[in-house]
Amino acid sequence: MSKIYKTDNGKYRAEVPYKYQGKYKKAKKTFDKKAAAVLWVAETEKLKNENVDALGSPDVLFVDYFDDWVKTYKVGVLRDATLWNYRNTSQVLHRLAPGIKLKSMTRPVVQKLINQYGLEVATSTLQTFSVHITGALREAYADGIINRDPTVKIIVHGQTIEKKKNYLEADEYDALMKYLESQPWTKVNFYVYTALLSGARIGEIVALMTSDIDFKSHTIHIQRTQIKVLSGTPRPYLFGPTKTKSSDRIIQMPDRWFAALKQYRQENSNVNSDYIFGPKFLTAQTYSNNLTKILRAAGVNDNITPHGLRHSHASHLISAGVSLEYVSERLGHQNVYITQKIYVHFLNKDRVVQNDFAMKIL
CATH class of the missing domain: 1.10.443.10 (Intergrase catalytic core)
Incomplete structure (x- = not known):
């Protein structure tokens, strides 16, 4: 049963139990405000009810893992304006990598994906995209869902796009x-x-x-x-x-x-x-x-x-x-x-x- 309790330092600790590969575990996260903790629990419980593993599995599609990762660890913590950037990254993944499984996101695959998107956008935009997907992959590696870190020495280089003048003389x-x-x-x-x-x-x-x-x-x-x-x-x-x-x-x-x-x-x-x-x-x-x-x-x-x-x-x-x-x-x-x-x-x-x-x- 999920629960939220106040810690000694005044923060709110949220816990959601789940079953993964036959073992019972707990997803845990600490928040400054109770409302953020309640929202996180609701989102995580929703994912469980939809039979989607909130913490991912090597056989899930990477785009599904990414979306669940954002809902689990970013929603209720980041500002909505910042979450909007993660939404953009999700849209790109749905377009460029809809069928790639999490376990198939090897270093060459990640690099090719970044290179492909780099043909469309400037380096600054590509860097944001890279930070988002490599952040999710590193946590998948840290959680033991994948056995190698596929983000080592990834190169980010987009198009040199001349910015349109956006000021008055x-x-x-x-x-x-x-x-x-x-x-x-x-x-x-x-x-x-x-x-x-x-x-x-x-x-x-x-x-x-x-x-x-x-x-x-x-x-x-x-x-x-x-x-x-x-x-x-x-x-x-x-x-x-x-x-x-x-x-x-x-x-x-x-x-x-x-x-x-x-x-x-x-x-x-x-x-x-x-x-x-x-x-x-x-x-x-x-x-x-x-x-x-x-x-x-x-x-x-x-x-x-x-x-x-x-x-x-x-x-x-x-x-x-x-x-x-x-x-x-x-x-x-x-x-x-x-x-x-x-x-x-x-x-x-x-x-x-x-x-x-x-x-x-x-």
């Missing part, structure tokens, strides 16, 4: 700002304006509450974001903590944003007093579709995604000479190296200017 940034300030403050217009001036993620902006705004110091507190379901789409009206601890941040906003906020509220009497972009929350797709229309109306020919507004904010500051450390903190990155990696192309542009300046001095 300085003149495009200015043109868009000028256009927005000349238009009525609809929910979409004010969202785009807020993204350009804050650099916050779409989910963080949608989750903004009136209580997050300090009208005296002219700051906003980014402390929550819209939660995604496994399909990758935000779940309406449901918000949770920010992406990382460093994403919880207080950032300064210019006077023009507060003036626009006042006008936005005057022009939208139905705006919820708690959530800036409530009470009816628009979908991410709605913002994306309307952004394209706004860009065209502003005379901007380049097409960017809503996340491209965040990149545009960062590039605008970096191009103007604002320090990378400040931009990193404003964006909520865990460290400045992440910022440097993402915006290296802007730093390279600035390096040319700095070289010319240095040569003049020398």
